[in-house]
Amino acid sequence: MAPRLFVKVASRTKSANAGRTTNAEGTANAEGTANAEGTANTVGSANIAGTAPSDWRQIKLPVRGSWFSLIFNPTGNLAHARNNLYERLLLEAQSTEDVEALTSYKLTEHISREHILRNNWARAGTKFQFKLVATSGVATNIGVATNIGEATNIGGPAAAGAVAAQEFVSEVSSV
Amino acid sequence: MSLLWVERLISIAVVLQTLESFAVAPWPWAIVEGETARSLRPFLKHYRVLLAIRLIAALATLVGAPEFLSLSLYAQLFTTWLIAVRWRGTFNGGSDCMTFQILAACFVASIFNGHAQVQTAALFYIGAQVLLSYFVAGVAKLREPEWRNGHSLAQFLGRSRPLRLLSWLTIGFECAAPLCLLSPAICAAYLATALAFHVLNFYFFGLNRFVFVWAAGYPALLITTIALHARH
Numbered sequence: 001m002a003p004r005l006f007v008k009v010a011s012r013t014k015s016a017n018a019g020r021t022t023n024a025e026g027t028a029n030a031e032g033t034a035n036a037e038g039t040a041n042t043v044g045s046a047n048i049a050g051t052a053p054s055d056w057r058q059i060k061l062p063v064r065g066s067w068f069s070l071i072f073n074p075t076g077n078l079a080h081a082r083n084n085l086y087e088r089l090l091l092e093a094q095s096t097e098d099v100e101a102l103t104s105y106k107l108t109e110h111i112s113r114e115h116i117l118r119n120n121w122a123r124a125g126t127k128f129q130f131k132l133v134a135t136s137g138v139a140t141n142i143g144v145a146t147n148i149g150e151a152t153n154i155g156g157p158a159a160a161g162a163v164a165a166q167e168f169v170s171e172v173s174s175v
Numbered sequence: 176m177s178l179l180w181v182e183r184l185i186s187i188a189v190v191l192q193t194l195e196s197f198a199v200a201p202w203p204w205a206i207v208e209g210e211t212a213r214s215l216r217p218f219l220k221h222y223r224v225l226l227a228i229r230l231i232a233a234l235a236t237l238v239g240a241p242e243f244l245s246l247s248l249y250a251q252l253f254t255t256w257l258i259a260v261r262w263r264g265t266f267n268g269g270s271d272c273m274t275f276q277i278l279a280a281c282f283v284a285s286i287f288n289g290h291a292q293v294q295t296a297a298l299f300y301i302g303a304q305v306l307l308s309y310f311v312a313g314v315a316k317l318r319e320p321e322w323r324n325g326h327s328l329a330q331f332l333g334r335s336r337p338l339r340l341l342s343w344l345t346i347g348f349e350c351a352a353p354l355c356l357l358s359p360a361i362c363a364a365y366l367a368t369a370l371a372f373h374v375l376n377f378y379f380f381g382l383n384r385f386v387f388v389w390a391a392g393y394p395a396l397l398i399t400t401i402a403l404h405a406r407h
Binding site (some may be wrong): 001063065069070071072073074075076077078079080081084085088103106107110135 | 191194195196198199202203206207209210262263264266267268330331374377378381382383384386
């Protein structure tokens with residue numbers, strides 16, 4: 001199944017700062033929790049220093065299904081292009097330490113930033129994070145998480161037969 | 176004559192793809208420039224110019240000026256490749272790939288215009304691509320337990336229960352592609368089913384480009400089958 005992109009923006013309240021990665025069952029191994037659907041609790045689940053994060057919100061293109069889109073479907077095809085980008089980022093993130101240097105990372109960050117600004121989820125300069133969540137029926141999983149200032153790759157096999165979740169959480173950026 | 180059909184159908188697909196591309200902003204150039212080969216940067220920097228050239232080339236092929244056929248097909252081929260590079264190969268990968276394959280075969284055939292054997296070879300090549308695209312996809316699904324037990328398809332369609340029967344129908348349909356070569360009638364029936372299959376894929380997954388690109392290759396597979404049986 002195609003990876004899904006979520007963003008979390010900082011608000012004014014202070015909160016804890018903890019990195020996180022998911023395992024096959026989609027539960028977090030740090031202070032926060034997250035599941036395969038990409039939802040997470042707010043308290044202590046963010047890496048956004050000195051601020052309380054909002055909930056994770058999914059970035060989704062408004063793809064409308066109509067018969068006209070059989071011949072003209074730019075938004076739908078852009079959604080496919082983005083899915084391919086996210087899959088590539090998940091793949092590339094497994095084989096590099098410097099995730100932020102990846103073009104796929106920069107593009108996904110750009111998409112997140114644009115979406116936040118366009119939808120007035122935050123003002124310019126606000127801290128945000130994005131994460132990618134992919135689920136598949138295949139019982140293999142590598143969770144990837146990054147904390148502020150250091151990139152950490154944490155991998156682990158999924159339980160046999162479980163629906164695997166792969167999650168990538170970005171570094172903190174500014175809108 | 177049949178290659179003319181393929182050329183025109185693929186040009187229609189390219190026109191539609193290009194019009195869609197005009198409506199979508201590509202990845203920001205400032206981000207992708209760094210990983211782009213220096214020799215390609217002058218071409219890729221001006222994305223809309225690329226699209227305009229591609230659109231004009233596709234329309235020129237459709238209008239059918241024979242003296243410019245090679246040039247217009249080459250322009251379509253080259254811009255298709257550049258646009259794929261500009262999107263880092265991620266804009267609707269499968270249909271982009273088939274578009275390129277068909278255009279490449281048509282272009283080579285246009286260079287050797289008048290050589291019947293090259294025209295036939297181009298048709299056979301496109302026909303083989305179409306046939307193998309289904310067969311390889313079918314075999315790949317057959318090898319996956321999650322496809323065999325229906326979980327993969329259920330997940331794609333957002334269903335909680337496994338869709339085993341529908342999964343096996345899909346696998347069976349795709350693996351049956353070589354049966355097209357048995358007779359032109361079987362081939363025509365298979366291609367009609369395949370077209371419906373792509374329309375369903377569009378309905379459920381929004382994959383509209385596949386409909387037109389694969390349809391462009393169908394005359395080649397049909398003519399290939401007819402030619403194979405005419406020789407016996």
